[in-house]
Amino acid sequence: MSGCCDDSCSLDRLRERQRGTLQIVLGINAAMFLVIVAAAFYGNSSALLSDSLDNLGDALTYGLSLHAVSRERVVKAKVALFKGGLIFLAACTVAVQIAFKLIAPTVPLFEVMGSFSFLGLAANSLCLFLLWRHRRDDVNMSSVWECSRNDIASNLSVFVAAGAVWFTGSGWPDIVVASCLVLLLMRSALGVMAAAKAEMRAAS
Numbered sequence: 001m002s003g004c005c006d007d008s009c010s011l012d013r014l015r016e017r018q019r020g021t022l023q024i025v026l027g028i029n030a031a032m033f034l035v036i037v038a039a040a041f042y043g044n045s046s047a048l049l050s051d052s053l054d055n056l057g058d059a060l061t062y063g064l065s066l067h068a069v070s071r072e073r074v075v076k077a078k079v080a081l082f083k084g085g086l087i088f089l090a091a092c093t094v095a096v097q098i099a100f101k102l103i104a105p106t107v108p109l110f111e112v113m114g115s116f117s118f119l120g121l122a123a124n125s126l127c128l129f130l131l132w133r134h135r136r137d138d139v140n141m142s143s144v145w146e147c148s149r150n151d152i153a154s155n156l157s158v159f160v161a162a163g164a165v166w167f168t169g170s171g172w173p174d175i176v177v178a179s180c181l182v183l184l185l186m187r188s189a190l191g192v193m194a195a196a197k198a199e200m201r202a203a204s
Helices: 007-043 046-068 073-103 110-134 139-168 172-203
Strands: none
Touching: 007 046, 007 110, 007 139, 046 073, 046 110, 046 139, 046 172, 073 139, 073 172, 110 139, 139 172
C-alpha cells in the first residue's frame, strides 16, 4: 500500500512547492539587483540604491530559504535570524549613502528613478503573487513573505520620489524617501529577528 497519503508525503509535497517558488523568485531578484543597482549609480539616486539592495537582500534571503526548506525548526529559525541581519545591514548601507548626500547634495535623474522603480514594482509584484500561498507555512517562508511585501512599498515610494524630484527640481525627495525606506528596512529586520528568536526558544 502506498504511503503517499500520510503526513510525511504531504510535507514533502509542500517542501517541493516551496523550493520551486523560491527558485523562481531567487532568479527574478538576482536579475533585478544587477539591473537596478546599475540604474541607481547612473541616476545618482539613494532611494533607487535602497531598492537595489533590497533585491540583493531578497536574492540572498531566497537562497538561504531554499537551503532551509527541508531543515528542522531550529535551523529555519537560525536562517531567518541571519536574514534579519542582512536586511539590517542593507538599511545601514543606504543610511551611509544618505549621509554623504547630506554633505554633498545632488539631484538624481528622475527619469531613471521612475522607469526602474516601475520595472522593479512589476517584478516584485510577480514574486509577491508567487509567495502568497506560502506566507503562513513556517517561520522560514513567513520571513520571505515579509521581505517581498517590503519590496512593493519600496518600489512605490521610489516611484513617488521620482515624481517629486521632477516637480521640485531638488534631490530632497530622494533623500526623504530613502530615509523612510531605511526605517522600513530596520523595522522589518527587527521583526524578522524577533520572530526567529521566538521560534528558536519554542523549538528548544
